[in-house]
Amino acid sequence: MIIKIDFESETPxxxxxxxxxxxxxxKGELKKGEELPSVRQLAExxxxxxxxxxxxxxxxxxxxxxxxxxxxxxxxxxIMPKIDENYINNLKEEIKYIIADAYCRGMNKEEFLDLCxxxxxxxxxx
Amino acid sequence: MIIKIDFESETPxxxxxxxxxxxxxxKGELKKGEELPSVRQLAExxxxxxxxxxxxxxxxxxxxxxxxxxxxxxxxxxIMPKIDENYINNLKEEIKYIIADAYCRGMNKEEFLDLCxxxxxxxxxx
Amino acid sequence: MIIKIDFESETPxxxxxxxxxxxxxxKGELKKGEELPSVRQLAExxxxxxxxxxxxxxxxxxxxxxxxxxxxxxxxxxIMPKIDENYINNLKEEIKYIIADAYCRGMNKEEFLDLCxxxxxxxxxx
Amino acid sequence: MIIKIDFESETPxxxxxxxxxxxxxxKGELKKGEELPSVRQLAExxxxxxxxxxxxxxxxxxxxxxxxxxxxxxxxxxIMPKIDENYINNLKEEIKYIIADAYCRGMNKEEFLDLCxxxxxxxxxx
DNA sequence: GTGGTCTAGACCACG
DNA sequence: GTGGTCTAGACCACA
Numbered sequence: 001m002i003i004k005i006d007f008e009s010e011t012p013x014x015x016x017x018x019x020x021x022x023x024x025x026x027k028g029e030l031k032k033g034e035e036l037p038s039v040r041q042l043a044e045x046x047x048x049x050x051x052x053x054x055x056x057x058x059x060x061x062x063x064x065x066x067x068x069x070x071x072x073x074x075x076x077x078x079i080m081p082k083i084d085e086n087y088i089n090n091l092k093e094e095i096k097y098i099i100a101d102a103y104c105r106g107m108n109k110e111e112f113l114d115l116c117x118x119x120x121x122x123x124x125x126x
Numbered sequence: 127m128i129i130k131i132d133f134e135s136e137t138p139x140x141x142x143x144x145x146x147x148x149x150x151x152x153k154g155e156l157k158k159g160e161e162l163p164s165v166r167q168l169a170e171x172x173x174x175x176x177x178x179x180x181x182x183x184x185x186x187x188x189x190x191x192x193x194x195x196x197x198x199x200x201x202x203x204x205i206m207p208k209i210d211e212n213y214i215n216n217l218k219e220e221i222k223y224i225i226a227d228a229y230c231r232g233m234n235k236e237e238f239l240d241l242c243x244x245x246x247x248x249x250x251x252x
Numbered sequence: 253m254i255i256k257i258d259f260e261s262e263t264p265x266x267x268x269x270x271x272x273x274x275x276x277x278x279k280g281e282l283k284k285g286e287e288l289p290s291v292r293q294l295a296e297x298x299x300x301x302x303x304x305x306x307x308x309x310x311x312x313x314x315x316x317x318x319x320x321x322x323x324x325x326x327x328x329x330x331i332m333p334k335i336d337e338n339y340i341n342n343l344k345e346e347i348k349y350i351i352a353d354a355y356c357r358g359m360n361k362e363e364f365l366d367l368c369x370x371x372x373x374x375x376x377x378x
Numbered sequence: 379m380i381i382k383i384d385f386e387s388e389t390p391x392x393x394x395x396x397x398x399x400x401x402x403x404x405k406g407e408l409k410k411g412e413e414l415p416s417v418r419q420l421a422e423x424x425x426x427x428x429x430x431x432x433x434x435x436x437x438x439x440x441x442x443x444x445x446x447x448x449x450x451x452x453x454x455x456x457i458m459p460k461i462d463e464n465y466i467n468n469l470k471e472e473i474k475y476i477i478a479d480a481y482c483r484g485m486n487k488e489e490f491l492d493l494c495x496x497x498x499x500x501x502x503x504x
Numbered sequence: 505g506t507g508g509t510c511t512a513g514a515c516c517a518c519g
Numbered sequence: 520g521t522g523g524t525c526t527a528g529a530c531c532a533c534a
Contacts, residue, residue, distance in 0.1 A: 008445045012518060019223045026226035048449070049519045065230070080230045087231065091224070092241070097145045098220060099245040100152035104191070105209045109246045113239055115218065119225040120235045138524060164506060175526045180507080188440070193260045197300070197534065199506060264533060271475045278478035301534050317482070332482045343480065344493070349397045350472060351497040352404035356443070356458045357465065361498045365491055367470070371477040372487045390509060416521060427511045432522080449519065451521060 001029040003046055013048055017056040022065060025076055026123040036066065036074045127155040129172055139174055143182040148191060151202060152249040162192065162200045253281040255298055265300055269308040274317060277328060278375040288318065288326045379407040381424055391426055395434040400443060403454060404501040414444065414452045 001024045005016055024030040036057075037045065043053045057074055060066040064081035066074055081087075102112055127150045131142055150156040162168070165183060169176040183200055186192040190207035194200050207213070228238055253276045257268050276282040288309075289297065295305045309326055312318040316333035318326055333339075354364055379402045383394050402408040414420070417435060421428040435452055438444040442459035446452050459465070480490055 007447045007449055009448075013448055014518080019226075022230060023223060023226040026229045052519055055518090080232065083228075083231045083233055091228065094224065095241060096245050097149060098217070099242060100145075100149040100249060102217065103152045103246065103249045104148060104206045105213065106206065107209055109243065112246070113242060115221060116225060116239060116242060117235065119222050120229065120238070123226060123229045140524080166506080177527085178525060181524090183507090194507075195259045196261075196265055196507090197259055266533080271478075274482060275475060275478040278481045304534060307533090332484065335483045335485055339483065343476070346476065347493060348497050349401060350469070351494060352397075352401040352501060354469065355404045355498065355501045356400060357461045358458065359461055361495065364498070365494060367473060368477060368491060368494060369487065371474050372481065372490070375478060375481045392509080418521085429512085430510060433509090435522090446522075448521090 003042070005046055005048065014052050014055040014059070017046075017048075017053065018059055021056065021060060025065065025080075028123075030076050032076050032078050032080075034076050035072050036076070038073055129168070131172055131174065140178050140181040140185070143172070143179065144185055147182065147186060151191065151206075154249075154251060156202050158202050158204050158206075160202050161198055162202070164199055255294070257298055257300065266304050266307040266311070269298075269300075269305065270311055273308065273312060277317065277332075280375075282328050284328050284330050286328050287324050288328070290325055381420070383424055383426065392430050392433040392437070395424070395431065396437055399434065399438060403443065403458075406501075406503060408454050410454050410456050410458075412454050413450055414454070416451055 003017060003020055005013055007013070009016060011019075021030065021036075025032075030036070036042070039050055039053045039057060043050045046053075057066060061068065061074075064077055064079070067077045068074055099112065129143060129146050131139055133139070135142065137145075147156065147162075151158075156162070162183070163171065165176045165179040169179045172179070183192060187194065187200075190205070191203055192200055193203045225238065255269060255272050257265055259265070261268060263271075273282065273288075282288070288294070291302055291305045291309060295302045298305075309318060313320065313326075316329055316331070319329045320326055351364065381395060381398050383391055385391070387394060389397075399408065399414075403410075408414070414435075415423065417428045417431045421431045424431070435444060439446065439452075442455055442457070444452055445455045477490065
């Protein structure tokens with residue numbers, strides 16, 4: 001799996017990394033139980049600081065995406081995080097804002113839903 | 127229109143304010159050409175510093191949501207921002223991540239699209 | 253002569269007015285010795301404050317573009333302002349910045365000079 | 379590169395700074411990809427507040443002159459801003475006024491074009 | 505009274 | 520140590 005960091009983005013590096021790992025899991029590029037590169041290794045590959053990779057990994061562990069195995073190191077969790085109340089509230093807030101913005105700019109519902117559908121399909125296991 | 131700031135949130139105050147103004151425009155609570163409260167007034171109402179309000183207003187001006195009439199002060203622009211390449215790229219990145227996250231957590235497409243549809247309908251002019 | 257104010261411009265109204273009067277003189281739409289509308293009249297026509305028109309007129313008097321005649325009111329001066337050291341220094345600073353900006357953006361010299369020439373020709377008396 | 383602020387000037391400090399950075403890029407004193415001093419460093423050097431430097435930097439980022447590399451800090455962008463419709467309209471308005479003023483004062487076309495040419499040559503890479 | 509500018513000091517996120 | 524955020528208070532230009 002290829003990680004691509006935009007060092008000039010407004011999004012922090014650790015957040016970009018975190019999102020790409022989640023997207024990797026969704027796409028099936030990272031399978032459940034699969035080992036991830038070590039913090040040191042990944043940091044070197046991407047050309048970023050150890051602490052930054054560490055932060056991403058820690059958040060993903062916290063969220064339930066990753067687990068640590070004593071022998072194998074960090075790997076993708078077998079059980080994905082749940083849809084809890086907290087998650088759903090954040091999601092709603094985010095969607096509400098995004099759609100408000102899109103609506104103001106004149107995007108119509110069909111365009112938007114098509115876009116969403118497209119991404120959903122790109123993740124569904126073949 | 128009522129502004130509600132969560133001072134505990136990780137989202138900066140100016141960004142919360144910015145989003146609520148956009149949502150207000152989408153909902154029709156703020157109409158095109160309508161005057162907004164002065165930075166001082168709004169800052170006092172919300173209980174934040176006027177510079178923070180100023181920052182929100184300035185970003186919204188830059189984006190094309192607000193304009194300053196030198197006689198009347200700040201008001202909602204008659205012409206909403208466009209759907210340019212920059213916007214669409216950001217939107218796609220955001221949607222891609224949100225859907226990847228939702229998909230991993232086991233949300234199905236219909237649930238997600240229903241949610242989106244619901245918000246779209248809440249904005250459409252009756 | 254038609255005055256067109258953009259109330260949403262970053263340029264102050266009094267400055268827009270001042271510039272348009274100078275441009276009117278350059279174009280010959282306002283001839284030397286010609287009377288200008290009264291402050292009150294012009295303010296009403298444009299839909300701006302008396303003080304604002306007054307400020308423009310006063311600056312233009314200061315600069316030598318306008319003079320006040322006891323009987324006729326404000327009129328275009330017979331003698332235009334001089335090219336003094338102060339003027340030339342400001343001009344150079346302004347031109348230096350404008351050309352630096354244009355140069356960085358990749359505008360070539362010919363394009364720029366053509367533009368200048370075009371405006372010069374638009375002012376030359378037929 | 380030496381920054382020189384005129385504290386008596388009517389031009390805001392942040393705007394003077396902004397212009398000098400653009401001129402620095404045009405002259406080649408600031409090369410593409412070159413790192414700029416931190417806001418704190420530059421503020422101290424010039425003897426102004428860091429927020430003022432910050433404002434200049436932010437505007438230049440918005441315009442596309444600067445970028446922030448999250449590892450290295452602020453640097454000159456590799457890609458200069460474009461000549462878009464907005465820029466060209468502003469440029470034309472500015473040039474029109476400047477030439478109207480110069481023309482009224484009796485400056486002839488050749489003098490003016492020579493001045494422009496001189497500045498263009500001072501920026502062209504040797 | 506409005507927004508714009510500038511200063512100052514503090515805290516935090518990031519790497 | 521870097522930039523980002525927030526607060527606070529002051530002065531000025533503008534209308």
